[in-house]
Amino acid sequence: MRAGVAAAAGLALVALSACSGQGARLGLPEAASAEAPNVGNLWVGAWIASFVVGGIVWGLIGWAVIRYRRKDGDAPAPRQTTYHLPLELLYTLVPFLIVGVLFFYTVKAQDAMISQTDEPDVVVNVVGQKWSWTFSYMEEDNPDIGADAHTVGTLESIPDLYLPVDKTVRFNLNSADVIHSFWVPSFYFKMDVIPGQENSFDVTPNRLGTYDGKCAELCGEYHALMLFKVHIVTEEEYEAYVRDLAENGNEGARLVQDTIQNALPSTETDEEHS
Structure with a gap:
């Protein structure tokens, strides 16, 4: 013992x-x-x-x-306890x-x-679609930005997610088709992205750098390509990035319905023929 x-x-x-x-x-x-x-x-x-x-x-x-x-002779018998x-x-x-x-x-x-705060500093709407991600930055009420903006990923182009350091971010998650899972390994947390059901969670990025993000739910043929990059930057860099998105034709929030209609039209055509 x-x-x-x-x-x-x-x-x-x-x-x-x-x-x-x-x-x-x-x-x-x-x-x-x-x-x-x-x-x-x-x-x-x-x-x-x-x-x-x-x-x-x-x-x-x-x-x-x-x-x-066992030694020279027989092995000693242990005491039996019943x-x-x-x-x-x-x-x-x-x-x-x-x-x-x-x-x-x-x-x-x-x-x-x-646990969620009553007033997050930043709100990002996330849409998972076959097979990439759409990120909408809800910054219309932010006087330093003044507009919502979005970015849409494709199979050929991995999307970037920009977050300001030391600011509480609210992620609102929804799916355009099947169940996905929003996962940033360095956040030590993931949450399912479910069609017709908005899930949400808060996170406060606190380390500058670039980190991997991916889908953690087997969602179809190109699940392995549902990747994105998380860039944790200063508040000034974040605001400049969102303003640049809005000024270059990506103003406004991309809704789930819009994502269904605009993401991977070739996939929809294949489904119609099938």
Whole structure:
């Protein structure tokens, strides 16, 4: 038993020491939003719990192998324990305790991720269509921009999504056809994009840079091409980008119905012939 506890303590120490460096992410990409640590901490905590449980199990297995190994004579027979109520209760309650603790922190992280502010700084309407994305920047009431603007992606042209750093962004999600999923891995969050049902969530980008975005729901033949680039920039760069979109023929918000009519007309023609 001491060997199991020692192994668990050693693994936990290694996991905890990793929190001071890049290893703290344990496979997660670098976080790019203020909300991401809610999921990041849950991820690391779940791994630490797994290391502890695994260490105890591996330690007990190792102890049994060493203690009851065959030597010169017959292997010593371990003491048989039957109808041991305290031990059976331990076997039953400990897994429930582990699952309960993980469930509590999962719900806590989920509530933090889907919490929304009353007045977001920026609103972006997102439409998923076969097989790309439409982003509409709702900035008509912003005196520094004065107009809504949109950009539409195609199979040949991956769309860009520009977001101002340290500003709370409200994403309103809708689909023009089938279920998609809006996912920016560095935000540690994704949400389904469902036809006829608007989903929304808030995020506060807090790290300048360019990040990958994609569809996380198998949505059809060209699902793998439903990519986009997220550019987290200064507020001045964001405003200049949206103004440039509006001044170059992309003024106004693209509605779901417009997206259906204008995105991939060749696909619609093929469906009519079929």
